[in-house]
Amino acid sequence: MDELKELKILSLEIGQECNLAHIHKKCPINVRTSDNKFGNLTKQRIISLIDEANSLGFSGHIAFHYYNEPLLYIDLIKEIINERSENKYLLWTNGELLSETVEENNILNLFDNVIITCYDYDKINFYKKLQNFYKNIQIAVWELDDRINVYENKSESIYGCDRINCEMPIDYYGNVHLCCQDWNNEYKIGNVLNSTLKSIVQGDKYRKLRNLSTDNLLKRDCPAICRKCNKQEVRQGFDVENMKGCI
Numbered sequence: 001m002d003e004l005k006e007l008k009i010l011s012l013e014i015g016q017e018c019n020l021a022h023i024h025k026k027c028p029i030n031v032r033t034s035d036n037k038f039g040n041l042t043k044q045r046i047i048s049l050i051d052e053a054n055s056l057g058f059s060g061h062i063a064f065h066y067y068n069e070p071l072l073y074i075d076l077i078k079e080i081i082n083e084r085s086e087n088k089y090l091l092w093t094n095g096e097l098l099s100e101t102v103e104e105n106n107i108l109n110l111f112d113n114v115i116i117t118c119y120d121y122d123k124i125n126f127y128k129k130l131q132n133f134y135k136n137i138q139i140a141v142w143e144l145d146d147r148i149n150v151y152e153n154k155s156e157s158i159y160g161c162d163r164i165n166c167e168m169p170i171d172y173y174g175n176v177h178l179c180c181q182d183w184n185n186e187y188k189i190g191n192v193l194n195s196t197l198k199s200i201v202q203g204d205k206y207r208k209l210r211n212l213s214t215d216n217l218l219k220r221d222c223p224a225i226c227r228k229c230n231k232q233e234v235r236q237g238f239d240v241e242n243m244k245g246c247i
Contacts, residue, residue: 002057003201008240009090009167010053012046013066015073016172020094020119026146028183029067034173038193041172043076045193049170050084052197061090061113061240066169067183071097074107081110088112090240094119095127102126108134113240117142128247139247150181153228160213161226176200178209178223181231187223 004010018029041049050062062084064070064077071093081089091108095116098105108114108130114137116127121141131137163179170176174193175185189209190200200206212222 005057008060011063011169013172014064018069026148063090065092160216
């Protein structure tokens with residue numbers, strides 16, 4: 001079975017907190033709720049999901065983010081990596097919780113690749129020092145966006161999207177998301193707390209999504225959120241080890 005052979009990132013949201021939530025008022029983490037009664041991703045469920053993904057041909061990077069900050073849960077992440085050390089791991093972080101002493105950030109060595117999203121340009125020189133000291137660090141300079149309002153977007157995109165074939169985000173509540181834009185999970189694919197990953201990726205909804213676009217144009221029956229998306233960087237596929245827009 002190789003349903004996940006082409007997937008580059010399996011992102012398992014290990015917690016529901018972010019240290020920047022208080023200043024990023026329009027981040028979905030401030031307003032999202034869950035009505036499922038299945039609980040949340042535990043260490044054991046994350047490990048079993050890694051095993052399931054491997055059995056489905058997955059050879060990409062395991063990550064621990066969605067709208068949370070993974071470094072808040074670094075001790076738990078260490079345990080998971082130690083128990084499944086044969087996989088590749090990605091840390092995607094806002095970098096705010098890293099030590100200000102470059103040499104004291106050895107936790108970065110746990111990961112095969114690290115992406116630091118820099119929201120404060122005054123810290124760019126520090127992140128560049130980290131980049132020179134540790135391996136495989138990329139820096140993305142972003143602004144705090146208003147993704148919370150994506151469902152109200154009036155645009156009508158026609159352009160194709162390969163995101164579904166690049167990344168599978170699974171939130172803290174077990175919901176498999178279409179992508180990072182559909183933060184409210186309006187296009188429901190499945191929940192890994194009451195279903196196996198295999199049954200979800202072999203199901204009709206996910207299989208249909210794998211073929212969202214034809215000749216770089218969206219299909220007419222694509223999810224509504226895809227029409228509202230105006231994020232070029234989201235629609236594009238990506239290479240974890242050489243992310244577009246990173247320095």
